[in-house]
Amino acid sequence: KVHSQNSGNSTSSTPSRKPQASAPKVRKSVSSRIHEAVKAIALCHNVTPVYESRAGVSAETEYAEVDQDFSDENRTYQASSPDEVTLVQWTESVGLTLVNRDLTSMQLKTPGGHILTYYILQIFPFTSESKRMGIIVRDETSGEITFYMKGADVAMSTIVQYNDWLEEECGNMAREGLRTLVVAKKSLTEEQYQDFESRYNQAKLSIHDRNLKVAAVVESLEREMELLCLTGVEDQLQADVRPTLEMLRNAGIKIWMLTGDKLETATCIAKSSHLVSRTQDIHIFRPVTTRGEAHLELNAFRRKHDCALVISGDSLEVCLKYYEHEFVELACQCPAVVCCRCSPTQKAHIVKLLQHHTGKRTCAIGDGGNDVSMIQAADCGIGIEGKEGKQASLAADFSITQFKHIGRLLMVHGRNSYKRSAALGQFVMHRGLIISTMQAVFSSVFYFASVPLYQGFLMVGYATIYTMFPVFSLVLDQDVKPEMALLYPELYKDLTKGRSLSFKTFLIWVLISIYQGGILMYGALLLFESEFVHVVAISFTALILTELLMVALTIRTWHWLMVVAEFLSLGCYVASLAFLNEYFGIGRVSFGAFLDVAFITTVTFLWKVSAITVVSCLPLYILKYLKRKFSPPSYSKLTS
Numbered sequence: 001k002v003h004s005q006n007s008g009n010s011t012s013s014t015p016s017r018k019p020q021a022s023a024p025k026v027r028k029s030v031s032s033r034i035h036e037a038v039k040a041i042a043l044c045h046n047v048t049p050v051y052e053s054r055a056g057v058s059a060e061t062e063y064a065e066v067d068q069d070f071s072d073e074n075r076t077y078q079a080s081s082p083d084e085v086t087l088v089q090w091t092e093s094v095g096l097t098l099v100n101r102d103l104t105s106m107q108l109k110t111p112g113g114h115i116l117t118y119y120i121l122q123i124f125p126f127t128s129e130s131k132r133m134g135i136i137v138r139d140e141t142s143g144e145i146t147f148y149m150k151g152a153d154v155a156m157s158t159i160v161q162y163n164d165w166l167e168e169e170c171g172n173m174a175r176e177g178l179r180t181l182v183v184a185k186k187s188l189t190e191e192q193y194q195d196f197e198s199r200y201n202q203a204k205l206s207i208h209d210r211n212l213k214v215a216a217v218v219e220s221l222e223r224e225m226e227l228l229c230l231t232g233v234e235d236q237l238q239a240d241v242r243p244t245l246e247m248l249r250n251a252g253i254k255i256w257m258l259t260g261d262k263l264e265t266a267t268c269i270a271k272s273s274h275l276v277s278r279t280q281d282i283h284i285f286r287p288v289t290t291r292g293e294a295h296l297e298l299n300a301f302r303r304k305h306d307c308a309l310v311i312s313g314d315s316l317e318v319c320l321k322y323y324e325h326e327f328v329e330l331a332c333q334c335p336a337v338v339c340c341r342c343s344p345t346q347k348a349h350i351v352k353l354l355q356h357h358t359g360k361r362t363c364a365i366g367d368g369g370n371d372v373s374m375i376q377a378a379d380c381g382i383g384i385e386g387k388e389g390k391q392a393s394l395a396a397d398f399s400i401t402q403f404k405h406i407g408r409l410l411m412v413h414g415r416n417s418y419k420r421s422a423a424l425g426q427f428v429m430h431r432g433l434i435i436s437t438m439q440a441v442f443s444s445v446f447y448f449a450s451v452p453l454y455q456g457f458l459m460v461g462y463a464t465i466y467t468m469f470p471v472f473s474l475v476l477d478q479d480v481k482p483e484m485a486l487l488y489p490e491l492y493k494d495l496t497k498g499r500s501l502s503f504k505t506f507l508i509w510v511l512i513s514i515y516q517g518g519i520l521m522y523g524a525l526l527l528f529e530s531e532f533v534h535v536v537a538i539s540f541t542a543l544i545l546t547e548l549l550m551v552a553l554t555i556r557t558w559h560w561l562m563v564v565a566e567f568l569s570l571g572c573y574v575a576s577l578a579f580l581n582e583y584f585g586i587g588r589v590s591f592g593a594f595l596d597v598a599f600i601t602t603v604t605f606l607w608k609v610s611a612i613t614v615v616s617c618l619p620l621y622i623l624k625y626l627k628r629k630f631s632p633p634s635y636s637k638l639t640s
Contacts, residue, residue: 037229040183042091042108043118044135044148046125047079048101075099080369081126082387083179083233106137121145121193122200124218128260128343128370131155134218136193145188147221150231153262154341156182160227169230174264177272178232184225196221235269238386240404242274247407247486249335252493256337256354258347260370266340267310275336281307288315291322298323301330309334313341320353328357347374355379365406366392382406411492412482420475422501423554426509427471431547433510435462437517438539445525457576458540465572466544469565470551476559479635494634516546516616523612538605542612544573549617553624 028036052074077085077098088098095111108116117140126133132151138144149159153170160166166182173180188196196217203213248255257275259266263284270276283304288294298319301309309331311319316339319327331337332354339350351362351374364371364378368388372395375381383396384403393399398409435454442453454462485491499505524539548566555562628636 033228036185037183038091038094038096039108040148040150040185040228041087041231042096042098043106043137044133044150044183045079045084045088046081046123046133047077047084047088047098049098050076050078052076080389083181086233087181087231116141122197126151130215132159134222136188145190145193147186147188147225148183149185149222149225150181150183153180153182153230156184159222160184160225163227166227166230170262171264173230173232174262175268176232176234177265177268178234179261179265181231181233183228183231185228186221186225188221237269237273238403240402244404244407245273245275247411247489250493251411251489252496253410254332254336256339256350258339258342258350258374260342261340263310263312263340266338270308270310270336270338276308276338280335283307283309285309285311285315285319287312288318290318294319294322298326298330306335308336308338310338310340313339313343313346316342316346316350320349324353325357328353332358344370344373347371348377350374351377365403366396368392382409407486407489408482411485411489415485415492415495416478418495419479419500420477422505423474423477424471425501426505427474427551427554429506430509430513430550431463431467431471433513434517434520434546435543437514438521438543441518441521445521454536454540458536461573461576462540462543465576466569467547469569470548470562473559473562473565474551474554476561477555477557479556479633484635491635512620516550519616520546520612523615527608527612538609538612541573542609542616544570545609545613546616549613550620553617553621 077088079085079088092098097109098106099109099115100107103120105117105119108118110116118137119140120135121138122134122136124134130151132149132155134147134149136145136147139146149156153166157166160182170180170182199217199220200214203217204210206213245255255275257266257270259269261269267276267282267284276282281304283301285301286293286297288297294315297315339346342350347364347370351364354360355362355378361380362378363380363382364374365382365384366372366375367384367386369391371383371392375383375392375396380398381396382398382400383390383393385393385399385401400406400409439453443449443451480488480491520539520542524535524542528535528538548570551562552566
């Protein structure tokens, strides 16, 4: 009575109005059938109950005693799949509680407080190929041996006895967005089990084709099983999935949903998450098995415009076999694509296919173990830590706890990372090229003599303390605030044009380096003809000032650390003039030149160095101002 009352509200109960077609001669009552169904759900799984330790006593030893106290509130369930945990929690809510499990047995507690013990004889784990799992148990009291099995409806429909309601109910649940599992059982006699066990053990010992032989022996049991019930588990969407997907679409990112769920379930989830809008046309690709069917279906799809595509894994495989290029070209034009009934290998194959045909960057996002191959195949993998475990997050490049964090990861951190890396990379190149240009000009003036312009510590100092802090402070630069980047995802779309880092920007920076290097060296030679012995001090001072001003020119939003870096570098250079004076002579001792402190403090030295620096930097500042005035970047409208 308890079972029939409680399970009436659940999707896991068998519809009582529909009798089984191949029922035994003695027809079972509704309550006994519900009892069987609940027992099957409570036994056919890989769930282990775990008890928290209390008062320093190990929970395992405490509960391993004969007089176990199973009413403990600290009981939690552990399993690789959250769906299995959910189903076991449901059986607990209707009165049949899993209280203990080890390698050889499991114990259930009835509403009356009785403990039912079942010995585990064999267990066949779930695989993505078989899409089902099974367990053979022996009842301790009656000695009955029962083979329970549960799995996807596509795998189970051929295994269970004929019935007229399974397909219809599966469709109903799938349309509600539920993940369905079909549960069935088969009673075995002692002789049948002994025969199976001997064949199973023999298959496991075979050297050649072991997996095939083991699968064949198990399949010999999977015939004419008694259909017990159909379960439906809702895979709830996390918070803010809809706005995040909308944001990604506005950012110019095409979204494909690859799932192992049924077609109806996948379509329902795609609509509820607004991946496919309610008003949008959906083209559901009919199941195809031959080349001709695939050709007809592709032609029908080609005639439709701006509609989302929903296709099953089997049909996808046929299309890719015969019309790979045509299919990918059509699918890429769709606003959204949903691939259902996909195996982990298919998911990875689709990712590689998109990389190969489009040449675009791919990002794979997943939360379960079956998403690992897809995550590793993509250019960038994002793993979400959730109820499915940590397999995906451990295999991914980035690990997040909520799907909504993808918005900030891409729009803010991803965008800033690209812009900053582009600026930093080009600036480091400019920093090296400008000093090379100066050396080239210097050598050409001295009849290409192999005399280095800057000696020892000056070269080391230039690459480190004199310019390192300001250049690397560019990683703190941002063109718009994070809130703005999230509010206007269209800014992210600009990145796809690759304007921040291209051959054009590279050549611009090369020209800037050659111009500035030439101006600094020629300016030093021109203005300091009479004091040519000081040319190193003159040109090097102007070079350091130019570098610091160029960093200031590149920065879009100032950060206090940037200001500190600029003044720190300048301070380090001025301080080093006192003890690096012998390095400021050309050819050091051979030329007999040294740094004259009295000379560098004169007004003449200061205005001439300033003049060279202004000539090297001012035209660039003017060009930047004119460009911003007449061709402002998209973000400038938001910062004003």
